Amino acid sequence: MFTYYQPSKIYFGKGRLKELSTIANKYGRKCLLVTTENIAPLDKLYDRVKEILGGVSIEVIHFDKVLPNPTVEMVTEGFELAKSEKVDFVLSVGGGSSIDTAKVIALTNGLEKIDWDYLFSTFTNPFENYEKLTDKNLPLIAVSTTSGTGSQVTQAAVISSGTEKNTIFHQDNFPNECIVDPELMITLPPRITAATGFDAFTHAFESYINPKASIMTEIQSLKAIELVVRYLPKAMEEGTNIDYREQLAVADTFGGSSLANAGAAAPHPLSEIIGGVTHIPHGEALAVVYPGFIKSFNDDNIEKFAIVARIFNSELENVSDKDAAASLFDEINTFLSKVGLSKKLKDFNVSEDQFEQIINNPVLGFLPFGSKEKLQEIMRESY
Known part of the structure; x- marks a missing residue:
């Protein structure tokens, strides 16, 4: 028995x-x-998008203030612009930060102001069917330009407030329609290609091991993992190869959709704690915590860890599940080195004071993925 929900119409290719x-x-x-x-x-x-819309007499109001790790102040500015201009719909063109910003602007349209405390404390469950926030929320179209965040097919929007990154879940955050065109991704530099590609891997991997996984999400997850393992190193070497970009875009879409329906595991909230304090890009923060996570959670996930390890290394077909699962730690480290993501927090010049903020974050005591002590140990492994 399972429930699967994907309301966004996807135009892929x-x-x-x-x-x-x-x-x-x-x-x-x-x-x-x-x-x-x-x-x-x-x-x-952006000029091309405006030209396309102008061709059918659609007026474009351009809000171009999005930065990585969008903040409440930034989103509020976009919200006020949408309200004053009385726009009919929101179009996001970009990666996860742009799409997440657009989601909240569209979600909250019609309100007098955004009550951030209410949003952050209320819309916390990815599987809850919440009441509409306003009857004037706007339609949302997403055009993704990276292969990793999966935001074009999820109900989540991650917004920063001070040193905290908060995720707002709402079914109205799913874009009405989205375009996934790999031609828009061929100019991504290697570092962003690596970080977003590994982000897609983590969406697939964490939703695969989540207890809420279903046959639908497992099929998507395993295919996404396979595609990232096979094509991310190739795209790093030959970024303009459209076939490699297309395969990573498939992985991104499958990973995002499986994440939306099965949920994440410990690395995602850990990486968001790190990102809130240090502003390390999300995919790179995930790469920092993954080796420690794999080591700490191996005994809890032997069968599925073994299956993923064999995707990395087919020679592991000849060993037991226990031995294959134990090999995943080395396989992950080798892969991260191959794509330039094998780093510790110290490599990002994270100070001891910042690390103390990270390891003493009260959220660590409330996450459902493991004890506070176990999660802190992952953080120490990552430093």
């Missing part, structure tokens, strides 16, 4: 961006475009 005019045309005549700063190299893409 090379060249699908050109269909944006048809997709957007049914949502109204005025659009809030949510992106990072309108500068090179992405300014050409």
